[in-house]
Amino acid sequence: MNDSIKVFAPATVANVACGFDIFGFAVDNPGDELVLRKTDLKGVKINKIEGDEGRLPLDASKNTAGIAIIKFLEAIGAESQGFEMDLKKLMPLGSGLGSSAASSVAGVFAANELLGRPLAQKDLLPFAMEGEFIACGSAHADNVGPSLMGGFTVIRSYDPLDIIQLRTPKELYATIVHPHIEVNTKDARNILKREISLKKTITQMGNVAGLVAGLMLPDYDLISRSLVDVIIEPVRAILIPQFDVVKNAALENGALGCSISGSGPSMFALSKDFDTAQKVGRAMQEGFSKVGIDSDCYVSGINQAGPVVIG
Incomplete structure (x- = not known):
């Protein structure tokens, strides 16, 4: 059995317009890379983190990847097993792409692999959620779920935890544009209204x-009609400059729908072929560039693999 492993865990789009805290899907890129090694010393040590501009804690108990591994070791009764890790962030922090989730998933997935897979992959989810809790104060699963399991996931319930994977059309592509601004996840949650009207609730339930x-049939017209958020998007859109311009650009260039990725500022669009998804990305970036905001664009199918061993 190996004493070292290198893994990749994918970024994710959470909420997916109408599915606040219950929908999410994984993408091929960006993501996080993590190298994990067994050691003879008890505890989890983080040697270095790249790509975070020095902003993430090296204290494992305060790091999303570190705490996920710590909780995992406690659960399987292996607290005496030591690990050291190197983490490479291949996506920006505070991007709305599940940065903290990818780190959590990479950590616990790597530890489970090195220890001979004592738990099924889906059973690693609660430990990855511990990372989300220390990152933003909420142990939500709409990022860690798809990052860990791959594909498009539905969080039906948190108590008890119940997650479903949905089939998605092979021709469905996601465009993600990340403007070079930052929206803090805690801030994006704090501005949300605590009560919503019955009318909006019914509309949102219909879209969900x-x-x-639409995904399961598949029916692209139904997907398009349903990618509408009447509750969260209208509130969070004010945090993203050019939101309406960028969204309209995506729709005018053939996107099925466009909304905020997670808590933002990244925006995503879904399209029914790769060429359209690329065209949509160029139009969305142009919308941001009109006001001098640079951005990164990623085009991907729905990643069905989740985390993978890469070395």
Whole structure:
């Protein structure tokens, strides 16, 4: 059995318009890379973190990858096993792409692999969620779920935890544009209203059901009609300059729908072929560049693999 492993865990799009805290899907890039090694010393040590501009803690108990491994070792009764890790962030922090989730997933997935897979992959989810809790104060699973399991996931319930993977059309592509601004996840949560009207609730429930049906049938027109968020997007959109311009650009260039990725500032669009997804990305970036905001663009199918061993 190996004493060292290198893994990749993918970025994710959470909420997916109408599915606040219950929908998420994984993408091929960006993501996080993590090297984990067994040691003879008890505890988890983080040697270095690259790509974070020195902002992430090296204290494992305060780091999303570190705490996920610590909780995992406690659960399987292996607290005496020591690990050291090198983490490479291949996506910006505070981007709305599940940066903290990818680190959590990479850590616990790597530890489980090195110890001979004592737990099934889906059973690693609660430990990855511990990382989300220390990152933003909420142990939500709409990023860690798809990053760990791959594909498009639905969080049906948190108590008890119940996650479903949905089939997605092979021709469905995601465009993600990350403007070079930052939205703090805690801030994006704090501005949300605590109560919503019955009318908006019913509308949102219809869109949630419609999106699930549209993905499974598959029915692209139904997907398009359902990618509408009447509750969260109208509030969070004010945090993203040019939001309406960028969204309209995506729709005018053939996107099925466009909304905020997670808590933002990244925006995503879904399209029914690769060429359209690329065209949509160029139009979205142009929308940001009109006001001098640089951005990164990623085009990907729905990543069905989740975390993978790369060395």
